[in-house]
Amino acid sequence: MMADTGAALPAATLRRDPWWLEILPTIALLGGFTLYALYVIFVNNHYYAEPYLSPFYSPCLAAQCQHLTLPLVGRWWTLSPALLVLWAPLGFRATCYYYRKAYYRAFFWAPPACAVRDLPKAYAGETRFPFLFQNVHRYFFYLAVIVVLFLWWDALLAFRFPQGVGVGVGTLVMLANILLLSAYTFSCHSCRHVCGGHVDAFSRAGLRHRLWEAVSRLNERHGAVAWASMISVALTDLYIRLVAMGVLHDIRIL
Amino acid sequence: MNAGEEITLRVWRGDAAAGRLVDYRVRTAEGMVVLDALRAIQATQAPDLAMRWNCKAGKCGSCSAEVNGHPRLTCMTRLTEVAGEGNPLTVAPMRAFPVVKDLVTDVSWNYEKAKEIPPFSPAPRDPDGRRRMYQHEVERVQEFRKCIECFLCQDVCHVIRDHPENKPKFAGPRFFVLLAAYEMHPLDTANRVEQIRQDAGIGFCNITKCCTEVCPEGIHITDNAIIPLKERVVDQHYDPVLWLWRKLTGRGKTSAATPPPSR
Structure with missing residues (x-):
C-alpha cells in the first residue's frame, strides 16, 4: 500500500456551501434545552398545577413532592425530586444514536460537517472511556420505557379534575407530549434490535419479525421525533409552570 | 446556469509529491454532468489530465471525486445541480486515499x-x-x-x-x-x-x-x-x-x- 495521506488540499474543506449552518439549530436546541432543564431541576417549584404534573418531575418519588406518584424516598431527600428520575430519560437521550450524531457534530466537531476536517487532532471514537459508555444505551431504553408508562398515567390523571372528569388545554398538551415521547422511545435503534433486529432467520421468529418491521417503520422518523419530543417536554413543563405560577389560566374545553 | 454558458472548473492537478488547483474554462451543454466537463477539458485543453471513469451511469463506481468539497460520482452530478454552490466549481481527488495522479487515487x-x-x-x-x-x-x-x-x-x-x-x-x-x-x-x-x-x-x-x-x-x-x-x-x-x-x-x-x- 502507498502512503496513507491524501491530496494536499489548500483548506480544511473545499465545501462552498454554508456547512456551519447545519450545526446551529443543534447548538441552539440542545444548549437551550440543557439550560432550561437545569433551571427546572434546581428551581424545585411550580411543577404541579392540578391535575397536571410536569414531565420533568414524573414519576415524583420523594415524600416532599407537590404531587406524589410513589412514596419511595423519605423526607430525608431534600434536593429536587427531579434529580431522582431525570437521569434516566436524559441518559436515554444522551446515549441515543440520533443525538450522538447531532452533538458529535455540533459540540465536538468530530466532524463539524461531512467532508470538513475534524477539530480534534487524535480520535478514538467510542472505543475508550467516556464514549465507550454509549454502549449502555439499551439499559437507558428499558428505564425510559418505565418512565413513559408513568407519563401515560399522568396523562390519564390530567383528565381528572376536582369537579370530575374533563378536558383542559393542559390535558391536550400532556397527551400530545406523551404521544411524542412514546414515538421517540419506541422508534429507538436499541428497541429495533431488541424487538427483532438480533434475529438472522426471521422465518423462525414470526412475531419478532412483525415487531421489527413495525419498529423499523417508526425508526425512519426517529430523528424528527427526537427533536419534536424534546421540544414538547420543555413546552409541557413551561405550560404547567405558567399555570402553577398563576401567569396562565388553564382553559377547560369539556 | 444556461446551456452554452462558459464556466470555470478548478481541477486539482498533481501527484503524491505535490499538486495545485488549476482553472479551466468549459462551455456547458444541456444535461452536462461534471464528468462531461472533465472529459471536455481532457479532450481540448489538458490531454494529460488523469481520471477514472467507465460506465457513466452511476453503476461502476469509478469516477468518485470531490466536487465543491462533497464526495460525489462525477458522472451523476449535473452542472446545474452544483451551479448554485458558486463559481468556479472545484473538482479534487478523494482525500482519504493517496493520490496517484490528478483525480486518480490509490484505493x-x-x-x-x-x-x-x-x-x-x-x-x-x-x-x-x-x-x-x-x-x-x-x-x-x-x-x-x-x-x-x-x-x-x-x-x-x-x-x-x-x-x-x-x-x-x-x-x-x-x-x-x-x-x-x-x-x-x-x-x-x-x-x-x-x-x-x-x-x-x-x-x-x-x-x-x-x-x-x-x-x-x-x-x-x-x-x-x-x-x-x-x-x-x-x-x-x-x-x-x-x-x-x-x-x-x-x-x-x-x-x-x-x-x-x-x-
Whole structure:
C-alpha cells in the first residue's frame, strides 16, 4: 500500500456551501434545552398545577413532592425530586444514536460537517472511556420505557379534575407530549434490535419479525421525533409552570 | 446556469509529491454532468489530465471525486445541480486515499480490508440437497447488495479521512455494509461479532452518518448496517443481563470467532 495521506488540499474543506449552518439549530436546541432543564431541576417549584404534573418531575418519588406518584424516598431527600428520575430519560437521550450524531457534530466537531476536517487532532471514537459508555444505551431504553408508562398515567390523571372528569388545554398538551415521547422511545435503534433486529432467520421468529418491521417503520422518523419530543417536554413543563405560577389560566374545553 | 454558458472548473492537478488547483474554462451543454466537463477539458485543453471513469451511469463506481468539497460520482452530478454552490466549481481527488495522479487515487487499502473478511459461510444443505430461505428474511440484506464500491463512504468517513493512523484498525463503512450483509444473512454460520469489534473496529464509528449522506445508491449504511452491528457487539460484550442469561442457560453462547481466510 502507498502512503496513507491524501491530496494536499489548500483548506480544511473545499465545501462552498454554508456547512456551519447545519450545526446551529443543534447548538441552539440542545444548549437551550440543557439550560432550561437545569433551571427546572434546581428551581424545585411550580411543577404541579392540578391535575397536571410536569414531565420533568414524573414519576415524583420523594415524600416532599407537590404531587406524589410513589412514596419511595423519605423526607430525608431534600434536593429536587427531579434529580431522582431525570437521569434516566436524559441518559436515554444522551446515549441515543440520533443525538450522538447531532452533538458529535455540533459540540465536538468530530466532524463539524461531512467532508470538513475534524477539530480534534487524535480520535478514538467510542472505543475508550467516556464514549465507550454509549454502549449502555439499551439499559437507558428499558428505564425510559418505565418512565413513559408513568407519563401515560399522568396523562390519564390530567383528565381528572376536582369537579370530575374533563378536558383542559393542559390535558391536550400532556397527551400530545406523551404521544411524542412514546414515538421517540419506541422508534429507538436499541428497541429495533431488541424487538427483532438480533434475529438472522426471521422465518423462525414470526412475531419478532412483525415487531421489527413495525419498529423499523417508526425508526425512519426517529430523528424528527427526537427533536419534536424534546421540544414538547420543555413546552409541557413551561405550560404547567405558567399555570402553577398563576401567569396562565388553564382553559377547560369539556 | 444556461446551456452554452462558459464556466470555470478548478481541477486539482498533481501527484503524491505535490499538486495545485488549476482553472479551466468549459462551455456547458444541456444535461452536462461534471464528468462531461472533465472529459471536455481532457479532450481540448489538458490531454494529460488523469481520471477514472467507465460506465457513466452511476453503476461502476469509478469516477468518485470531490466536487465543491462533497464526495460525489462525477458522472451523476449535473452542472446545474452544483451551479448554485458558486463559481468556479472545484473538482479534487478523494482525500482519504493517496493520490496517484490528478483525480486518480490509490484505493488498494480497500481491497486489503476486503481480504480480511471471511467469505459467506452457508449452513449445510437440507437432506434433499437444497438450501432454503425466505424472501422476507433476506430483504434486509438485499439493500446491502446495491453497493457499487465507489468508496465515497470510505472517503467521507472522518475516522480515516482525518485520522489515517486508524486505517490498520478500522474497516470503514463499506465493509460494515459487507459484514452486515453476511452477519444478518439467514444462512450464514460464521460468528463475525468478534471480528466486527476487534479487527473491523466498529467502536471507532461515532455514527455521524456522513457515509449515508454520500452513498449514491441510497443505502442506509448507518441505520441499517452499522448501528445493528453495534447492537450485536453490545449483545456479546456490554450487556450484563444477556451475559448472565448465557451463563445460566448456555443458550446464545458465542463460539470462537471465525478466522480470516488464509491467502
